[in-house]
Amino acid sequence: xxRKTLLITLAVISLISLTSFIVWSQPCxxxxxxxxxxxLMKMLDGGMLDEYADEIQLTEQQLTQIQDLRYQVEKSMxxxxxxMEKKSLELRKLLDEDSPDRxxxxxxIENISGIQAEMKILGTDLIxxxxxxxxxxxxxxxxxxxxxxxxxxMDMNMKKDMQHGDCQHNKD
Numbered sequence: 001x002x003r004k005t006l007l008i009t010l011a012v013i014s015l016i017s018l019t020s021f022i023v024w025s026q027p028c029x030x031x032x033x034x035x036x037x038x039x040l041m042k043m044l045d046g047g048m049l050d051e052y053a054d055e056i057q058l059t060e061q062q063l064t065q066i067q068d069l070r071y072q073v074e075k076s077m078x079x080x081x082x083x084m085e086k087k088s089l090e091l092r093k094l095l096d097e098d099s100p101d102r103x104x105x106x107x108x109i110e111n112i113s114g115i116q117a118e119m120k121i122l123g124t125d126l127i128x129x130x131x132x133x134x135x136x137x138x139x140x141x142x143x144x145x146x147x148x149x150x151x152x153x154m155d156m157n158m159k160k161d162m163q164h165g166d167c168q169h170n171k172d
Contacts, residue, residue: 049130049142056141062133073126077119084115 049056053063091108094100131139 052142052145055145056134056138058134058138065133066130069126069129073122076122080115080119080122084112084119087111087115 049058049066050063058066087108091105091112094104094108134142
């Protein structure tokens with residue numbers, strides 16, 4: 001009886017760990033994608049591109065194409081997340097059994113990992129498709145905006161550190 005309780009407890013802990021990993025590793029398509037492309041990815045797929053459309057000199061056609069691409073990808077992501085949640089639920093049900101089939105559990109995990117890979121590929125392809133739509137001049141403008149934003153954040157962080165006495169220059 002104790003062994004069965006121990007096995008169920010271990011299965012539940014494993015499932016919670018797996019589910020946490022799956023949820024934690026999910027890219028969000030609403031401008032919070034830090035996976036696979038960092039800040040450029042965030043700028044290209046998030047609202048920042050819309051925010052700087054005039055400065056980047058995006059055409060109406062480019063804006064429309066980018067919005068259509070985002071819509072398609074987000075729609076696909078919804079389906080993939082639903083599939084992943086279903087597989088995770090099926091895995092949990094399998095692990096709740098008295099004698100779960102190890103090979104079946106491995107198959108579920110492989111399916112879940114495959115869905116995660118698909119999601120990352122979709123996000124990466126979105127970025128690459130958007131970059132393909134932009135001219136070299138527009139990409140240079142984006143790089144300059146990112147550089148200015150980084151420098152602005154560095155300046156703000158330095159000011160904040162100095163206000164709190166954390167600046168390295170004040171530690172002589």
